Amino acid sequence: MSDQHPDARDLAAYDRHNETMDSVVGTGRPPIIAPGHTFGSVTDKIASIVLAKKTPVGWYLGFLLAFALTILLLVSLTNLVFTGIGIWGNNQPVGWAVGITNFVWWIGIGHAGTLISAILLLLKQTWRASINRFAEAMTLFAVACAAIFPLFHTGRPWLAYWLFPYPNTMGVWPQFRSPLIWDVFAVSTYATVSLLFWFVGLVPDLATLRDRSQSRVARVIYGMLALGWRGSAQHWHRYETAYLLLAGLATPLVVSVHTVVSFDFAVAIVPGWHTTIFPPYFVAGAIYSGFAMVLTLAIPIRSVYGLQDFITLRHLENMAKVMLATGLVVAYGYTTEAFMAWYGADRYEGFMMLNRMTGPYAPFYWLLIFCNIVVPQLLWFKRVRTNVPVLFILSLVVNTGMWLERFIIIVTSLHRDFLPSSWGMFRPTFWDYSTFAGTLGLFVMLLFLFVRFLPMISIFEMRTILPEAKVDESI
């Protein structure tokens, strides 16, 4: 279908072809939707992926691989529960290690979804329409993966519900001064709002699928999920209000969740953790990694499902720009950390920084600097921002870098803190790796299910950015 339209990458041809788009997106920039689409074609294109009778073989292969990794996750967690947290490499003095690294990394990735959905919505960034749906899905799945870690890294996961304030016969409440309690609230709120936001956004599209579906089972299921949506003006009115309200609710969460996560560290007295810069720097890092992950996912999906019309270069470039900006904030964070370690003249802080840069984990530190600061500087160049394969590789580099950042913050701060007698080292075990690989599998598996059974791009929102949807008020 897309062959009917001029190649989106051929910018000059595009400009000549369609003048109308300029009124939407401004002159000289790639479009946010390829020209020539109509309401019908957009709906067809997106809904057909879900309603296709035949599931592509590639989907099965990918799903199986992800499923296998998910089984590995289950095996790892079963072993963990039966044997103990000691199967991981955590030790004295490194009480938290890969588990919490993974938690922060996944939570960070989740941030892009809310940012795109809520903040960009409020800022009327219409280009978000083609990526917000799967960014939100990604957020949910990432939060699901993230939640596994704080639960299972406890010594007695079966008692982890004690972190919730619930009335109980013991008459005991959680200890509210602990940032871990704040985490429980922040993450669970975030997960709930994200789910609601995502689901509310899905309702009109679920109704579309209900209406177009050929199979009875699908009609029933989509029908139930569509909550009786008929597309009446009243529906739309209420929908818009609800969506906007949820966006308003979600917006502070973008800032708050990772701020609270950063409190896990900032509130502690461990040198390398105890810094006031953590909240903004964590939030920026989260958005940074989130957008990197959206790119990592969007690039293959758009090429596999031929969605170049909807996820255009304009989107990729915009996301690259957000990455560049947040990457610079992160770089500023690193610099400030190092500067304050020197300027603050605290001997523990100073040693910590020196140890990061020259100690046993120095290769990881410098790899992190390379991944998160050096490489992303390429994004200053438009040629890089519009080169899809390069962007893809870059996004992987940033994902790696952000994982390393959390690892460095957690492990290098803990392994040599105040008393040299207790200094130690940390090395992950097979089970550390397998649990992480398992959550990657779970994440990918959920995504595969999502792209197969739900519209990965918001159909109705895409329709609203078509020229047809524009009402010429001058008439």
Next chain:
Amino acid sequence: MNPEPRTPNPQPGTRNPEPRWWRTLEEQADDPAFQERLYNEFPSQVEAITDPVARRTFLKLMGASLALAGVTACTRQPEEKIVPYVRQPEDTIPGKPLFYASAMAIGGVATGILVETHEGRPTKIEGNPDHPGSLGAADVFGQAAVLDLYDPDRARTITNLGEIRPWPAFIAAIRAALTAQEGVRGAGLRILTETISSPTAAAQIRDVIARFPAARWHQWDPASRENAKLGAKAAFGDVVDAQYRIDRADVILSLDADFLGSGPASLRYARDFASRRRPEDAARMNRLYAVETMPSSTGSRADHRLPAAPSETVAVAQFIAAAVGASAGAAAGATLDARATKFATAVAKDLQAHRGTSIVIAGDSQPPIVHALAHAMNAALGNAGATVLYMPPAEAEPVDQLTSLRELTDDLKAGKVDVLVILGGNPAYTAPADLGFTDAMDKAPLRVRLGLHEDETSARCHWQIPEAHFLEAWSDATAYDGTVSIVQPVIAPLYGGKSIHEVLAAMSDRPEQTGHDIVRAHWASRGGATMEASWRRWLHDGVIAGTSHQPRNVSIKAGAIRDLAGQDRTGARGAMEIAFRLDPSVLDGRFSNNGWLQELPKPVTKLTWDNAVIVSPATAQTLSAGGSPSFQGGEHGQIISDVVELKIDGRSVRGAIFPVPGHADNCATVHLGYGRTRVGNVGNGAGFNAYSIRTSDALWSGSGLQIERTGSSYSLACTQAHHLMEGRGLVRAVTRDEFVKDPKSIRDGDETPPRIITLYPNWQYEGYKWGMAIDVNACIGCNACIVGCQSENNIAVVGKEQVLRGREMHWIRVDTYYRGEAENPETYFQPVPCMQCENAPCEVVCPVGATSHSAEGLNDMVYNRCVGTRYCQNNCPYKVRRFNFLLYQDWNTPSLKLGRNPDVSVRSRGVMEKCTYCVQRINEAKINAETHDRKVADGEIKTACQQTCPADAIVFGDLNDPNSRVAKLQAEVRNYALVGELNTRPRTTYLGAVRNVNPELGE
């Protein structure tokens, strides 16, 4: 690592392979269905089936269970018998411990102990305050012995050629053999014992010898104090034991004598030494010089320390002796290098300035000449009779044990021995490698062994008799000063063990005499008419009053030193030397199967579960071998080290090299007691066997050592590999002169934040406010506190693999820090328990409130509430919290359950634990005080670590009471908080170290 080929294990006679018992035909056929049924029936034993070691145990249990199968119904009832007290035993109040005085002998010298028992189960061993060798302190071995009692690997049955036999069968056998000996007056009878300190046992052996005049009694102890005896004999013409009045000495010179950390009187000496190290009483501070090969507790506490290879130590002794005019006729003018000369000159000068108030101590491992020189110096300095007292030795029969063992070996080889009775010890493992004792043993037609474990020696004996642990049997023992204690049993023998007295009785005319009757009969004459009252008094006090030896007047024989100098066998200078030392944790190997001791970080090196080839960093560099922290555990856990081959006199052994700063150059120290093959699940295969290169002419040191790299590497479990303070002032130390000039100088760099900078209100402590002060200046790093804590608080042993990952569980640890020059650093020990901070970083971060502040200032740990986030551990700047990463406690072994302290929870997997200031002791004392309507008095509560500390370095008490000892100590100027700048306001504080430096030698 076990570089030794496993000792071939030829059984005496034709010993059958493991007898195969079977109960059903299915079982014999190894039917899978039967196996499955077994699994279903005994799920708790599934591991036992798969574990080859436990398989025998399992079969035994299974047999018993099958027999009981008809008795029980379908549901399996716990097979536990409840025995209520029909009539409550006198003195026994359930829940209240009882303490019994007893004594424990190692190497022929006893230390008084108190045994805590709960409802008849001994749970903890403490020092006996009334005993001169203990003064209330106990060393690591004494305290860990209670675990040996419950060791599931102990020998459990009397066996003959591996077949279980009843005791009467043994009596019949030994009497038959003895009857055969009557004709030859016992010419074929040999009794081999360890060093015997029990007067009763010695009398019994003498009785046997009287019955069989041609029989011989031999003694062999791998750590016998041979050289001291030979040195005294040469110097005085008689075997006397030098004892020191450390509390009277102003200047002490230790010639490789670890008198603070090891040896029979070390607890006493450590207490006396500490009493003269209080900087607040600067005029009374003594000064300690140490010359030593391997850094020890004593050397670390020394104000000046000279690392010296064994041959160099002799030269230094000669030099100083000549300088103080004590080398009458010896080859004077030993050549020393510049550093040693400077040291020796200054020491000699200082000694001469303190005539009559100085002491020269020679170490047990030093050759006789050094002992003789020390005696001569003490005589020349007028110390003899003042600070040095000469006493008869504590051992019952002081003989030259090396000669004794050599004679026995020769007799065995010559086929002269018909009956060999080995009582205790493990000579097949500990005999010098060149004697060939082990092979010679097989020539005796009847070999009887009394031993705690079925070990290397048992494997070569016909009869193995399980020895009763000293907590299970009556005996007596002599302390270093001659004081005799009655050893009383506190529990009936767990495995029907027999004491040495009962075995000796079996060789007498009255074979069925009980240990109690034998010991009591021996002392009946002393008790006289009031025997019953005296006996009760002796048992109650733990000592027999008035048995201590009287000092003897001895004088140096002329020419003694010259004669000895001619005989000195210490190796030539210049060649690479080797020094053998007893292991600080497992001694000669007798504690190899004790998990507490195996996991105890050895003083200075902090190694656990292994011995190593210890060299100086410079020597390691010339060998281009060494160790480095690995990524697994690293500085706090695993050290990957090069394996080297030690070759001496055609013998060789492989071990991991471990450089230790302060060790003498050109010399290697190896510790005995490792590389055991038959001791039990804990000790088998740990370390390498240094006995395999220890020969009779080089028992303690030798030269001509070759060290070769093998190219392979080995993981050592080391709990602290980073010993530098990184400029953090963790141990504050100044010299005495600096301290006298400006006491505040010790607190330079203190940054304690003011109390107002906190969001939270300050804690108010209405009643008690517990606190602790630890004197770094007194601590000798002996580890007694660690074992005391482990025993008191049911702390788990985690095993080498977990220590490698840095997961050991000790609630108190002794950090070792170095200061000064790298080749001979000053060493400081710092015991670190929980600091019980007022602003505890752990408390605020716990999400479930599992660690919270008590009204008396403790950081209480609520195990039940802990979910195991480990956030508290991360946030603890002292890293004193310990997490149960896996199920470390042994919940299954029945014998271990008996030994636990019932007042302390046994922690399970997934919870955090830490020092509680022995909260169970606090509460016991509080309840006690409240019933009497008074406050807890100062000193009434002693934490386990404080109670056992020989140096009195740990003081606990109520900080709200300005007159309490701890409050006064914390008010001293030396008092400082560890990383106090963090505003944690630790309740445990430290008193800085003050070194009494000789200005001539400088710092």
